[in-house]
Amino acid sequence: MDAARETGDDAVPAEPASASEGSDADDIDESDDDDADEEDDDERSGDGDEARRPSRREEALTNEGEIAADYLEELLDIADLDGDIDTYIEGGRAHVSIITESDVLVGKNGKTLEALQELARLAVMTEIGHRSRLMLDIAGHREKRRVELQDLAADAIDEVKDSGEAVRLSPMNPFERKIVHDAIAAAGLSSESEGEEPNRRVVVMPASR
Numbered sequence: 279m280d281a282a283r284e285t286g287d288d289a290v291p292a293e294p295a296s297a298s299e300g301s302d303a304d305d306i307d308e309s310d311d312d313d314a315d316e317e318d319d320d321e322r323s324g325d326g327d328e329a330r331r332p333s334r335r336e337e338a339l340t341n342e343g344e345i346a347a348d349y350l351e352e353l354l355d356i357a358d359l360d361g362d363i364d365t366y367i368e369g370g371r372a373h374v375s376i377i378t379e380s381d382v383l384v385g386k387n388g389k390t391l392e393a394l395q396e397l398a399r400l401a402v403m404t405e406i407g408h409r410s411r412l413m414l415d416i417a418g419h420r421e422k423r424r425v426e427l428q429d430l431a432a433d434a435i436d437e438v439k440d441s442g443e444a445v446r447l448s449p450m451n452p453f454e455r456k457i458v459h460d461a462i463a464a465a466g467l468s469s470e471s472e473g474e475e476p477n478r479r480v481v482v483m484p485a486s487r
Contacts, residue, residue, distance in 0.1 A: 336367060342402050342410050343372040349401040350374065350394070350414075359383065361416075374398065376416045384419045391416050392451060413453075424457055431461035434482045438467060445482045449473070455480050 332340070343365035354361055354376070361378035376383065384391045395414040402410040415421065427450075434445045447458065455471055458480045462469040468483045 339367045339372040345402045345405045346374045346398040372412045374414050383416045427457045431458045435465045438482050438484050442484050447480045449477045449479045
């Protein structure tokens with residue numbers, strides 16, 4: 279299996295600890311550990327040009343991505359699956375993307391992807407000692423799903439405005455609910471989540487009168 283990525287030398291990941299980890303509460307991004315939030319904003323100059331040194335926060339997130347990439351790369355080898363692995367930082371999180379034409383690691387409704395993300399987070403937590411908010415995408419599934427959910431939210435917004443009544447959407451995972459909440463807020467309406475996992479759903483509320 280040829281797995282290539284842009285994050286340095288290959289390494290064998292540590293086996294993730296058998297610790298459990300809850301999903302993001304109420305679909306809102308959680309704050310990170312205080313020590314991980316510390317930043318070093320000092321800049322260094324050379325030959326008249328200023329080059330910003332990566333903050334400690336950026337370095338920590340880069341490290342999270344590399345740990346997860348190493349772990350996932352070994353999983354791909356074990357499963358004899360092809361895929362390139364890319365890492366980057368966005369929105370205050372480490373992101374890992376497995377670039378592949380196959381959706382076998384995505385699974386039905388993204389359930390295999392979610393399970394692999396949790397395993398990757400556990401592998402990172404084993405190394406760094408605290409919870410990671412790392413995001414994993416495979417075969418562009420999350421981006422495609424984001425577009426679908428934004429369209430779904432737009433339809434729900436139109437229905438609420440036309441009927442003046444609340445609209446309940448189908449159950450979604452925390453990642454999906456967050457996208458819908460953001461789209462609804464951007465449209466000037468409010469929303470809330472109701473129910474328990476895995477049947478927790480978004481309710482789009484009509485504008486207050």
